[in-house]
Amino acid sequence: xxxxxxxxxxxxxxxxxxxxxxxxxxxxxxxxxxxxxxxxxxxxxxxxxxxxxxxxxxxxxxxxxxxxxxxxxxxxxxxxxxxxxxxxxxxxxxxxxxxxxxxxxxxxxxxxxxxxxxxxxxxxxxxxxxxxxxxxxxxxxxxxxxxxxxxxxxxxxxxxxxxxxxxxxxxxxxxxxxxxxxxxxxxxxxxxxxxxxxxxxxxxxxxxxxxxxxxxxxxxxxxxxxxxxxxxxxxxxxxxxxxxxxxxxxxxxxxxxxxxxxxxxxxxxxxxxxxxxxxxxxxxxxxxxxxxxxxxxxxxxxxxxxxxxxxxxxx
Amino acid sequence: xxxxxxxxxxxxxxxxxxxxxxxxxxxxxxxxxxxxxxxxxxxxxxxxxxxxxxxxxxxxxxxxxxxxxxxxxxxxxxxxxxxxxxxxxxxxxxxxxxxxxxxxxxxxxxxxxxxxxxxxxxxxxxxxxxxxxxxxxxxxxxxxxxxxxxxxxxxxxxxxxxxxxxxxxxxxxxxxxxxxxxxxxxxxxxxxxxxxxxxxxxxxxxxxxxxxxxxxxxxxxxxxxxxxxxxxxxxxxxxxxxxxxxxxxxxxxxxxxxxxxxxxxxxxxxxxx
Numbered sequence: 001x002x003x004x005x006x007x008x009x010x011x012x013x014x015x016x017x018x019x020x021x022x023x024x025x026x027x028x029x030x031x032x033x034x035x036x037x038x039x040x041x042x043x044x045x046x047x048x049x050x051x052x053x054x055x056x057x058x059x060x061x062x063x064x065x066x067x068x069x070x071x072x073x074x075x076x077x078x079x080x081x082x083x084x085x086x087x088x089x090x091x092x093x094x095x096x097x098x099x100x101x102x103x104x105x106x107x108x109x110x111x112x113x114x115x116x117x118x119x120x121x122x123x124x125x126x127x128x129x130x131x132x133x134x135x136x137x138x139x140x141x142x143x144x145x146x147x148x149x150x151x152x153x154x155x156x157x158x159x160x161x162x163x164x165x166x167x168x169x170x171x172x173x174x175x176x177x178x179x180x181x182x183x184x185x186x187x188x189x190x191x192x193x194x195x196x197x198x199x200x201x202x203x204x205x206x207x208x209x210x211x212x213x214x215x216x217x218x219x220x221x222x223x224x225x226x227x228x229x230x231x232x233x234x235x236x237x238x239x240x241x242x243x244x245x246x247x248x249x250x251x252x253x254x255x256x257x258x259x260x261x262x263x264x265x266x267x268x269x270x271x272x273x274x275x276x277x278x279x280x281x282x283x284x285x286x287x288x289x290x291x292x293x294x295x296x297x298x299x300x301x302x303x304x305x306x307x308x309x310x311x312x313x314x315x
Numbered sequence: 316x317x318x319x320x321x322x323x324x325x326x327x328x329x330x331x332x333x334x335x336x337x338x339x340x341x342x343x344x345x346x347x348x349x350x351x352x353x354x355x356x357x358x359x360x361x362x363x364x365x366x367x368x369x370x371x372x373x374x375x376x377x378x379x380x381x382x383x384x385x386x387x388x389x390x391x392x393x394x395x396x397x398x399x400x401x402x403x404x405x406x407x408x409x410x411x412x413x414x415x416x417x418x419x420x421x422x423x424x425x426x427x428x429x430x431x432x433x434x435x436x437x438x439x440x441x442x443x444x445x446x447x448x449x450x451x452x453x454x455x456x457x458x459x460x461x462x463x464x465x466x467x468x469x470x471x472x473x474x475x476x477x478x479x480x481x482x483x484x485x486x487x488x489x490x491x492x493x494x495x496x497x498x499x500x501x502x503x504x505x506x507x508x509x510x511x512x513x514x515x516x517x518x519x520x521x522x523x524x525x526x527x528x529x530x531x532x533x534x535x536x537x538x539x540x541x542x543x544x545x546x547x548x549x550x551x552x553x554x555x556x557x558x559x560x561x562x563x564x565x566x567x568x569x570x571x572x573x574x575x576x577x578x579x580x581x582x583x584x585x586x587x588x
Contacts, residue, residue, distance in 0.1 A: 001433070011424075014421070015421075015428060019425060019428055019429070022425070023437065026441060027441065080546065097583045137566065138562070138566065138568070140565075141566035141569060142562075143517055143520050143524075143537075143561050143562075143565075145521060145540070146540055146557075146562075149543075149547060149554050149558070150558070153547050153554070157547070226452045249430065255432060255525075259524075259525055260544070270436060271526070273437065273440070274440050274527075279440060282437075282440045286433055286437055288435050289430075290428050290429055293427075293429075294327035294428045297427075297428070313481060
């Protein structure tokens with residue numbers, strides 16, 4: 001296990017380095033000078049020069065890359081051009097919305113999908129299975145931002161149960177904050193729950209077809225007992241992998257959903273960064289998102305190997 | 316052979332939108348670029364089947380033209396994925412276990428770390444938002460998907476005897492990949508292509524919604540939803556119709572993908588109850 005973990009960690013580190021080079025290179029290929037790009041066409045030459053110095057644009061490409069990476073490793077992401085505050089401060093404040101939102105959606109999606117998938121598998125071919133499969137098919141096809149708009153229309157505008165958007169802040173009480181994240185989290189969770197329920201169903205069906213389940217049934221266990229005592233734990237392994245993989249979709253999805261609900265999270269930050277040409281912010285947030293995706297993939301790999309010893313040797 | 320019901324239903328749904336997209340080149344009920352403020356925000360009626368938007372443009376016509384944008388972006392993005400991903404996957408499989416295989420697969424892992432939205436953000440931060448940049452972003456995301464499918468399918472074929480005899484006959488890896496492997500993984504690629512097509516439609520809608528895709532005046536479903544957002548309380552029809560268009564197109568493609576998989580892979584057909 002240790003050797004497997006070390007090997008995976010090496011590949012994690014290599015991916016991070018490669019990703020940082022790609023992101024740095026893309027931002028570098030901007031034709032001309034990034035400082036004049038950020039300031040627009042009518043900028044004064046001395047303003048451009050001042051920004052160049054502030055951005056640390058003097059020096060070779062290699063030394064600038066190492067400055068950037070070195071800065072990030074020590075928590076210094078540079079200073080935002082438009083906000084005039086350290087990017088790390090901006091990102092940290094926004095992370096406290098995007099991260100809880102993604103986790104909230106992950107929990108919702110798991111809580112919905114696992115029982116629904118189990119019911120569908122246990123009643124394979126019956127009306128309830130067919131309708132669950134139909135609804136999940138539809139759930140996968142619905143764009144989450146559109147579903148979010150429908151939720152706003154129904155629960156905020158018509159029924160007035162929730163506010164249509166905005167975030168009161170965690171200091172105003174956890175309940176209020178969670179309430180304002182509820183509709184966004186439901187919107188994010190729906191497509192993921194649909195996928196997860198389908199995975200749960202097929203995984204459980206496959207497990208139920210195994211010989212040891214047949215043996216358990218032959219020994220007199222009911223279908224329900226066989227599922228709870230034997231099949232469920234084994235069927236959950238592929239489901240856990242999918243849950244891990246979904247985290248990156250949730251983080252990316254959160255960027256879009258935040259726009260529907262005017263939540264001041266990473267998504268709003270990154271789009272403001274794009275429109276205001278605040279490349280340092282864009283660069284840092286993108287790196288952070290990719291960092292999150294790579295790390296979660298790494299953790300899922302480890303968890304999977306811990307559960308299934310065969311994987312430690314095959315990879 | 317009986318066609319799976321999902322395939323028939325999915326094909327019909329998708330054909331409707333494909334027809335609307337093609338038809339929009341020749342005819343739409345109203346011109347989508349002419350503004351008619353006097354007729355703004357009309358609800359659905361015999362004259363305007365799906366109503367009009369805040370500029371008085373006919374929603375039905377905009378959805379027809381929007382279908383064109385969505386389908387075009389998704390087709391080209393899937394094309395990029397197939398044209399670059401499949402050769403990479405075949406190449407990796409032909410040199411399985413070698414450094415080339417390792418480099419290609421690690422490169423794939425790297426691209427997987429960038430969700431298409433993040434690629435789009437990077438590209439638009441540098442080159443500005445456009446439909447072309449959306450295509451590139453979704454296309455790049457498709458490359459590792461097809462590379463993986465092609466490699467996985469090809470690896471299992473390389474161990475078979477008829478490939479061995481082709482090698483004994485003196486054919487090189489390139490010829491074997493093209494003449495024997497590719498035709499045999501075509502089914503897998505078609506099914507994956509359908510799935511990526513629907514993923515592409517959803518991604519294009521999301522990118523246009525946040526302003527990183529097709530730019531006005533080009534109608535696009537995502538853009539229409541973005542415009543409708545501030546008016547949803549008094550003109551919900553603006554948000555409903557483009558949303559239904561996306562859902563039905565994606566649903567059609569997903570059903571088609573399921574049906575094709577049932578049709579092309581007899582093992583799955585037997586297993587499914």
